[in-house]
Amino acid sequence: MANGTDRPPARRPGGRSARVRARILAATAELVARDGIAGFRYEEVAESAGVHKTSVYRNWPDREELVVEALLRYAEDLASVADTGDIHRDLVEFLLALAGGLETPFGRTLEQAIYHTDESPAVRQAVARILDQRVAATRRRVDAAVDRGELPPVDSAFLGEMISGPAHLIVNRGMRPFTRVDAERIVGVVLAGLRATAPHA
Amino acid sequence: MANGTDRPPARRPGGRSARVRARILAATAELVARDGIAGFRYEEVAESAGVHKTSVYRNWPDREELVVEALLRYAEDLASVADTGDIHRDLVEFLLALAGGLETPFGRTLEQAIYHTDESPAVRQAVARILDQRVAATRRRVDAAVDRGELPPVDSAFLGEMISGPAHLIVNRGMRPFTRVDAERIVGVVLAGLRATAPHA
Numbered sequence: 001m002a003n004g005t006d007r008p009p010a011r012r013p014g015g016r017s018a019r020v021r022a023r024i025l026a027a028t029a030e031l032v033a034r035d036g037i038a039g040f041r042y043e044e045v046a047e048s049a050g051v052h053k054t055s056v057y058r059n060w061p062d063r064e065e066l067v068v069e070a071l072l073r074y075a076e077d078l079a080s081v082a083d084t085g086d087i088h089r090d091l092v093e094f095l096l097a098l099a100g101g102l103e104t105p106f107g108r109t110l111e112q113a114i115y116h117t118d119e120s121p122a123v124r125q126a127v128a129r130i131l132d133q134r135v136a137a138t139r140r141r142v143d144a145a146v147d148r149g150e151l152p153p154v155d156s157a158f159l160g161e162m163i164s165g166p167a168h169l170i171v172n173r174g175m176r177p178f179t180r181v182d183a184e185r186i187v188g189v190v191l192a193g194l195r196a197t198a199p200h201a
Numbered sequence: 202m203a204n205g206t207d208r209p210p211a212r213r214p215g216g217r218s219a220r221v222r223a224r225i226l227a228a229t230a231e232l233v234a235r236d237g238i239a240g241f242r243y244e245e246v247a248e249s250a251g252v253h254k255t256s257v258y259r260n261w262p263d264r265e266e267l268v269v270e271a272l273l274r275y276a277e278d279l280a281s282v283a284d285t286g287d288i289h290r291d292l293v294e295f296l297l298a299l300a301g302g303l304e305t306p307f308g309r310t311l312e313q314a315i316y317h318t319d320e321s322p323a324v325r326q327a328v329a330r331i332l333d334q335r336v337a338a339t340r341r342r343v344d345a346a347v348d349r350g351e352l353p354p355v356d357s358a359f360l361g362e363m364i365s366g367p368a369h370l371i372v373n374r375g376m377r378p379f380t381r382v383d384a385e386r387i388v389g390v391v392l393a394g395l396r397a398t399a400p401h402a
Contacts, residue, residue: 131374162390165366173332189363193394 023049024056028070030105037067037113037123068126071113074106075130081141087150088191090141092183095167098134099178102171111172135160151191152198162190224250225257229271231306238268238314238324269327272314275307276331282338288346289392293384295339296368300379303372312373336361352392353399363391 027048031040042063046053060066081094101107113127135157142156166186170178228249232241243264247254261267282295302308314328336358343357367387371379 128376131376158386161367161370162363162387165368165370166362167366169362169366169369175329175332185359186363188398189391189394191394192397193390193392196393196397197389 020049020051020055021059022073024051024059025066025070025073026106028066029074029109032067032070033105033108033112064120064122068122070106071110071123071126071130074101074104074110075133081137083141083144085148085150087142087145088187091138091163091187091191092180094138094141095163095183095186096178096180098164099167099171099183102168103178111168134164138164152195154194154198159190159194162194163187221250221252221256222260223274225252225260226267226271226274227307229267230275230310233268233271234306234309234313265321265323269323271307272311272324272327272331275302275305275311276334282342284342284345286349286351288342288351289388291342292339292364292388292392293381295342296364296384296387297379297381299335299365300368300372300384303369304379312369335365339365353396355395355399360391360395363395364388 024045027045028040031044031048034040042056043053045066046056049056056066060069082090084090102111110127110130113123138160139156142151142154142159145151146153146156163186167178167183170176170182225246228246229241232245232249235241243257244254246267247257250257257267261270283291285291303312311328311331314324339361340357343352343355343360346352347354347357364387368379368384371377371383
């Protein structure tokens with residue numbers, strides 16, 4: 001009974017049904033990135049995910065809900081900043097993860113949604129929630145560094161803009177790849193600048 | 202003869218014809234910002250510019266050329282950085298002009314074109330040229346500051362990314378207006394950080 005190997009696969013938690021949903025959401029993000037939120041087609045989502053299109057319609061009768069869920073699923077992976085005790089190193093890793101995320105179909109979908117201000121309220125709320133989560137994760141990590149005296153008191157939201165702004169610019173322009181050297185330089189200059197200009201420094 | 206007031210108005214340099222062209226290009230940028238490069242219509246450009254649509258077709262039989270010219274016209278205003286001798290002040294004014302430009306229909310058109318990598322080669326070249334001009338103007342101003350000893354030797358392209366990245370992020374997200382306080386903080390932290398981390402500092 002505890003073993004459960006004789007149960008049908010469909011009843012396993014995180015089993016076939018969850019995998020199908022994950023494939024549908026990944027396919028949605030890719031097609032939205034290519035065709036836009038108004039332009040992507042359920043038929044192509046089904047084909048790309050390798051499922052029958054009734055699976056897509058049954059789970060997400062509303063296309064806006066499908067888009068919102070695809071965006072939020074992507075965001076889970078990016079809304080965290082590690083705490084190794086070394087703020088420079090943790091922010092460098094965060095920037096590399098952010099840049100890597102921006103280069104994926106999911107990331108492009110999110111960036112495009114930010115620029116389409118005529119998007120539905122549900123989509124805009126989802127995008128705002130994703131951005132809020134990312135900002136909150138950076139703030140928690142920076143506030144911890146301030147508490148330990150690793151940084152002078154700083155505006156952690158401003159620090160987040162100062163490091164992620166240049167990373168967005170480099171990735172989105174696509175003129176050159178975003179590398180660890182870029183991440184190191186950006187974090188180095190911003191932390192040195194904040195230390196040099198802090199009122200208590 | 203030197204006076205020329207008896208000439209017909211259409212022959213004045215910079216006269217009616219130039220004004221019509223300017224209105225058409227401004228209307229094009231606004232409609233491309235709203236409807237996209239593939240979506241805007243010549244009829245609406247004509248209506249918005251207050252001209253007959255044959256004026257648009259005659260001057261720009263190719264819609265791609267119309268878009269490219271509208272983008273390049275916009276860029277002229279942004280491809281300069283003043284030189285008052287105070288690098289902090291000049292970069293703050295540049296950021297305020299950049300942010301103001303990004304908030305216009307022209308600026309949104311340009312930003313959207315950057316994100317649509319499936320755009321035609323001509324449009325992508327125009328966008329690249331605009332960005333190059335802006336980067337070159339910042340580099341010239343920063344290099345002058347280095348020559349005068351106002352800044353230590355710095356990578357002026359990197360400095361440009363460090364100040365314009367956060368400005369783009371704040372404007373494009375549209376969560377709050379970009380203010381002089383933002384520009385002062387960004388330039389202050391970046392210059393202090395570059396001075397603190399420069400090899401010769």
